[in-house]
Amino acid sequence: MRSAVSSSLGSRLTTAILAASLCGLPEVAAITLKSVPAANLDLSQLGRVALAGDFDSISLYEWEGQNQNGFSTNGSSSLLARLPSGAFASVQNADGLIKSMCPFIPRNGPSPGVVVGGNFTSLGGVEAQGIALFNPNTSAITPLPGLSGKVTSVYCDSSSGTVYVGGAFAGGNSTNAIAWTSGWTNLPFAGFNGEIRTITKAPNGHIIFGGSFDGLGNTTTPKNRDEQSIPLASAQISASASSTTAGFGDPKNIICKTGTQDGPGNTWLLPDQSLGFWQADFRFGFNPTKLRLYNTAQNNRGTKTWRLTALPLGGIMNLTYTDSQGRQAFCDAKCPLPQNNSTFQDFRFVNRVGMNGFRLDITEFYGNGAGLSGIELFQDGKHSDSNIKMTRLIINRHLLIRYQRLQRWKVWQQ
Numbered sequence: 001m002r003s004a005v006s007s008s009l010g011s012r013l014t015t016a017i018l019a020a021s022l023c024g025l026p027e028v029a030a031i032t033l034k035s036v037p038a039a040n041l042d043l044s045q046l047g048r049v050a051l052a053g054d055f056d057s058i059s060l061y062e063w064e065g066q067n068q069n070g071f072s073t074n075g076s077s078s079l080l081a082r083l084p085s086g087a088f089a090s091v092q093n094a095d096g097l098i099k100s101m102c103p104f105i106p107r108n109g110p111s112p113g114v115v116v117g118g119n120f121t122s123l124g125g126v127e128a129q130g131i132a133l134f135n136p137n138t139s140a141i142t143p144l145p146g147l148s149g150k151v152t153s154v155y156c157d158s159s160s161g162t163v164y165v166g167g168a169f170a171g172g173n174s175t176n177a178i179a180w181t182s183g184w185t186n187l188p189f190a191g192f193n194g195e196i197r198t199i200t201k202a203p204n205g206h207i208i209f210g211g212s213f214d215g216l217g218n219t220t221t222p223k224n225r226d227e228q229s230i231p232l233a234s235a236q237i238s239a240s241a242s243s244t245t246a247g248f249g250d251p252k253n254i255i256c257k258t259g260t261q262d263g264p265g266n267t268w269l270l271p272d273q274s275l276g277f278w279q280a281d282f283r284f285g286f287n288p289t290k291l292r293l294y295n296t297a298q299n300n301r302g303t304k305t306w307r308l309t310a311l312p313l314g315g316i317m318n319l320t321y322t323d324s325q326g327r328q329a330f331c332d333a334k335c336p337l338p339q340n341n342s343t344f345q346d347f348r349f350v351n352r353v354g355m356n357g358f359r360l361d362i363t364e365f366y367g368n369g370a371g372l373s374g375i376e377l378f379q380d381g382k383h384s385d386s387n388i389k390m391t392r393l394i395i396n397r398h399l400l401i402r403y404q405r406l407q408r409w410k411v412w413q414q
Helices: 002-009
Strands: 017-020 078-082 088-093 097-104 113-119 131-134 141-143 148-157 162-171 174-180 195-201 207-212 236-239 276-286 290-295 302-311 319-322 328-331 344-349 355-366 371-379 390-395 398-403
Touching (some): 148 207, 174 195, 276 371
Antiparallel strands (some): 078 088, 097 113, 113 148, 162 174, 207 398, 290 371, 319 328
8 A cells, every 4th residue: 555655645655554443542643753862861870670560562662653552442443654663653533443445546636645434424523424535644534425324345446546435325326336536426337235345356457346235226136026936947956865655756846836736746755754855956056035835745744844055055044934923933943834734835035145056954844754845946036237247256155246347338448
């Protein structure tokens, strides 16, 4: 950061600007380092001198603003200047957390400073909702009004003179993502439908947004929830074990069924008095929102409790469902299915997690054994837009969407 900022902000910026929870440190008016004259003490006649006390380290006081106060625990942050001795001095304090910073370098003219984003409402005593400019030469704070919410990530693109801002906020006609040049600029796709947590630039010049979202902020965002059926027929279906009774041993019996057909060729059963699993593996990724299960009533059998494991992540999914009293309930390791149910039971995913397979582990059963007569899996309906090309990547359970630059999007052109 030092070289990028100092080249634009002048030679007086000789320290690094950092964010840390040290708001108890004294503020300095600007990043101007002033050394403290050495103490005029002659200890040569005392021989060896020892210092005793309740401390675990010691350093010489060499610079104005140097302090050894402890970390603040009130949840706020500060902008810090690092002294040549390695100690820190507070430059400006925020009343909340500072989450991200970057040096703003416009295409024309000098840099106005460092963009500071976070979950604060004031910086250096100046009212600023989540984002502001800090001038390291003067320590002046310039708020960037117009956002409502918190800023989690900022990325300064020097080639276009644009600051990309992400978080959980609303601003202009965009949500959770927006751009700043000399003012706020809405992104062509109007942001995202979930929080943006990181922004970076790929080697090919594409801007990459990462966070907890599954759609855009404009009309390409899924509008019809749970509309699209995930084709289980295209998956590789397997089971730990199956009944040897004719017509009930194929785990594929329950796909492409509505559950109203319960019998040979339409029902899958486990062996008598046995637990096991049913698994589907796909050659593509998906982001399920709802699971629909049909329990079997064949010979008074049925699945009593089960859990869903996402693959290849291996995590047990949290689900919601409507119980027999009409109330919303939650389950994870032991999700229930009613006995002798003549219709289906829907389970909605609490967390949106990408996967390319899943496993149903049956943990309890009714009667002589477990089984199912139907299964369906859904995700939100997707709307296509010929002006947008999307590549979806599942990384650490978050969805990254890379938008390829188009001629009509001048802001993306380099």
